[in-house]
Amino acid sequence: MSDPVSALGGATFEGFASVREIGPLGMITLRAKAGTAGLEAAVHAATGCALPAQRRIVRQGDRAAGWMSPDEFLLILPYGDVAAALAGIAQALQGQHHLAVDVSDARAVFRIEGAKADQVLRKLSPVDFDRLEPGELRRSRAAQVAAAFWAEDGGFTLVCFRSVAAYVMGLLSTSAQPGSEL
Amino acid sequence: MLILECPYCGVKAEETELSPGGEAHLKRFGPGSSDDEFEAYMFARKNPKGVHCERWRHAYGCGKWFLAARCTATLEVFGTYLAQTAEPPAEIVEKIKAKRPEWKGYS
Numbered sequence A: 001m002s003d004p005v006s007a008l009g010g011a012t013f014e015g016f017a018s019v020r021e022i023g024p025l026g027m028i029t030l031r032a033k034a035g036t037a038g039l040e041a042a043v044h045a046a047t048g049c050a051l052p053a054q055r056r057i058v059r060q061g062d063r064a065a066g067w068m069s070p071d072e073f074l075l076i077l078p079y080g081d082v083a084a085a086l087a088g089i090a091q092a093l094q095g096q097h098h099l100a101v102d103v104s105d106a107r108a109v110f111r112i113e114g115a116k117a118d119q120v121l122r123k124l125s126p127v128d129f130d131r132l133e134p135g136e137l138r139r140s141r142a143a144q145v146a147a148a149f150w151a152e153d154g155g156f157t158l159v160c161f162r163s164v165a166a167y168v169m170g171l172l173s174t175s176a177q178p179g180s181e182l
Numbered sequence B: 001m002l003i004l005e006c007p008y009c010g011v012k013a014e015e016t017e018l019s020p021g022g023e024a025h026l027k028r029f030g031p032g033s034s035d036d037e038f039e040a041y042m043f044a045r046k047n048p049k050g051v052h053c054e055r056w057r058h059a060y061g062c063g064k065w066f067l068a069a070r071c072t073a074t075l076e077v078f079g080t081y082l083a084q085t086a087e088p089p090a091e092i093v094e095k096i097k098a099k100r101p102e103w104k105g106y107s
């Protein structure tokens, strides 16, 4: 099997905050209506996490489960564990209407770190960051493309489509230019 | 600037996070209807200056369609509600009537 490669090969930028592309990261989109029998077991089997509440992301070690919409969850886990997790989900949701897809290679993931990391995103998204709560997963846009982000470990993690990874890296780098602090 | 609270995810979404979907509560005229009814269903829209019930999609967000009652002239929002709603909820109708007694209803 070929080696997994992230979208930008781990590109980095040092400005008033540091930006780095991380990954490859295992990601599963799980679609099932709230209340589906076996849904909690499926999320737990893949991530060890409880079912996240509305707009929340729950973490267990290197795995996480995020609420994306009333019938969509984003499961994050080590890249090599996706196949086993999909099997666990299929077993937990057997006979239930659901969809679970490996989207690891369809996404790019960034970390924005430093005391002023929020300012990098404030310039790019129409989001009230003062009201963003700990553990809140916010879906919005970064300039012209869809993005989801949350605060974690003294910075932010941002997920976007892989096809716009270079665009988002450019956005984040420009937004983090030294001297352009808010 | 228009801000609508998405009833599915609770985000107070700014206009650029949303996609407009035009007039809400359209009655569909399909096979068996007259040409005039079908034409009106396809093309005729109220486009009022004032209270309007609209469809919006939380496009840069949870992706769900929802409905909103707002004023097209002042951008005042009377409320948002689920797409699976055949007519504006009673509490939103009350709110509109209190503020706009001249409003003739959504249909």
Ligand SMILES: [Zn+2]
Pocket (backbone or CB within 6 Å): B006, B007, B008, B009, B010, B011, B058, B061, B062, B063, B064
């Ligand atoms: Zn929403």
